[in-house]
Amino acid sequence: MSKVKSLAEAAALVKDGDHLALSGFAISRNAVAFSHELIRQGRRDLTISQAIVGLDADILVGAGCVQRLIYGGGSLDRFGLVEQINRAYEQQRIMTESYSSLAVCFRYLAGALGVPFMPIKSLLGSEVLSRLWESGSVHEMDDPFTGERVLLLKALQPDYMVLQAQMADEEGNARVLGPLWDSKEAARAASAVIVVAEELVSTDIIREQPELTLVPGFRVAAVVPLKYGAHPTALYRCYDYDADHLKEYVARSREDFEGYLRDYVLGKSHEEYLERVGGAERLGQLTADPMLGY
């Protein structure tokens, strides 16, 4: 059964107040086009979780779509900080649960396995931990077998994980190339996955190398075939990050974020966005070298 949907149809699966795990890590494999569509549809009160936030979470927070952020930190690497998230935190406009990245991954892992919690040896003695007591998601105890102190992290099960992938078939079997950061555990923890795929391929191609499938189709609610869905962040083996546009995002994020949204997101289709960032000529310059992957 085909699970192919348009970007708008897939984003409409997400309801106000839902919990979404996002795909990005700093400037790589971010679900940017999906975030843009959620902003256009005016989604509100989302919970977002991510081991390392990137532009996909930052722009959603800046557009006022997010009520709670569960994350391990993040930046836009050398291009700058996540200004929208950091300002929202400083002005207490959103609720945040700030962990280490491994702690977020362990919460997903517990969720993925269906166990209630996961012990971890990180965070002990730190202010990261002391600020999490009120969240109700952490508990310190002694290991009943050895007596050693451990921290327990409550399982995390998002409503959806939005997975930006290089490739998928109509059934939603999705292939991710390159390092996976939290995508594997987040996808398995979620109630369902929404795949945004650079390329829609026949299921025969997926089934030739099933070891590359990150998530099988029966865990996928929708697959959206979409070119440059991660732009301006990179998609390994497909295209590099767009340094010029990331610089523009960071600069306007500080002074003219509303103007940025008007110019690139609000009232614009994904195709119009791609034209505005430079169209085929600019995007062609970002094409990854097949040997290098970037």
Add this chain to the structure above:
Amino acid sequence: MNFSTSELMVVAGARELRDGEVAVVGLGIPLVAAALAQRTHAPNLKTLNELGVADPRPIELGVGNADARLWYGAAFFGSFVDVMGTFLHRGVVDVGFLGALEVDPFGNSNTTEIRNPDGSVRRFNGSGGANDMASNAKRTIIIARHEARKLVPVVSHLTSPGFLTGDRAREEAGLRGGGPSRILTDKAVLGFDPERRRMRVVSIHPGVTPEDLQASTGFELGIPADCPSTPAPTPEEIALIRELDPRRLYISGV
């Protein structure tokens, strides 16, 4: 031989890494220090990138961990849980190389936020994998800028544990990793007293006076009268660094 302070820091960092070790390294000086060590005394040093990369052989430098330039030639791709869970948390990582906004006398570090004098807060990157490394690596090396507002009596946010309040506090908190072994700054190499676990000076960089060093530190360092000078880089080391970072992306000339 002319060399910059950051080149000296790279060399000091490289000398802290031993052949056959496994190290999690981030961008900047740690990355170049690990590459230099691999090209000199530690050809079997293996590096890990937290987001799911082991033993890469990059031919270009990148803008951050998420830049595929740093993944090139890797022996292994996996997830964050693979690298930071099954390697680091498992206990097989020798060195975690960290950067910090602030460090206190017990090597506790802050990468999360700075409290302004008016009480407002300026938010930065948060932990990422830093707390995981500081908690679980056999030892950590921390890079910091040597200013009185960076080396402070109490950090604004204790993101990553050093020796907490000193003595046995780290072990008593249940932390397994060995804690910080070195703090590398632009003025000195710092270490820790083995009992009290308080910061002390290992060597002062050439051209820095003890008075300048103390004035640039927000707490009493107790600099010994016979404090050694940080060994200068060799011409071979400088040549290698400039080959590794030809465009001076990380290693400035200053």
